[in-house]
Amino acid sequence: MFFIVYALLEKSKLLGADQKQINAFVSLVVSLIFVSVVFPVMVVNNLILFMTVGIVVIFVGFMIWGFISNGNITLSEGVLKGLGVLTFIVLIIAVLWATGSFPEFWSLLERLFNFAFRSNGSESFWTNFLIVVLVVAAVAAVLKAGKTVKGD
Known part of the structure; x- marks a missing residue:
């Protein structure tokens, strides 16, 4: 926590430029207060778990996308706005989950997940x-590639 607060204070220059000692002292005080209370530590631990899974998913997605597009990853303006909105929504969900808000909702999601993935059949x-989705995606890719070749 010390490093995060210190980096934010240094980058934002909230307490002034070249105030390394003041930034370090404020960071130390905030981190000691943070460590002395259990609930914020649990929330940050849950958020770190959520963030780790998210980073792995994004990394794998970019790896696959890079292989498909020969390393040329470009996004249009609309896609960037959509990803921004999606990121904001995921962040809100992560904070609500990490703080333990709405336990009935998370219990309902767990029951739905168990019904969908752990029931008989x-x-x-x-x-x-999954096989049907892969076949449909493959057929769509072939048809799209065929139209591109005919169009040239």
Whole structure:
């Protein structure tokens, strides 16, 4: 926590430029207060778990996208705005989950997840569903590539 607060104070120059000692002292005080209370530590631990999974998912997505597009990853203005909105929504969900807000909602989601993925017959359903989605995606890719070749 010390490093995060110190980096934010240094970057924002909130307490003035070249105030390394004051920034370090304020960071130390904030981090000691933070460590002495259990709930904020639990929230940050939960947020770190959420962030770690998110970073891995984004990294794998960019790796696959990079392989498909030969390393040329470009996004249009609309896609960037959409990703910004999606990031904001995910951040709100992460904070609500990490703080333990709305326990009935999370319990409902857990029951729905268990019904969808852990009930009898769900394994074969999701396997077949995934195969159908992959076949449809492959056919769509072939048809799109065929139209591109005919258009040239």
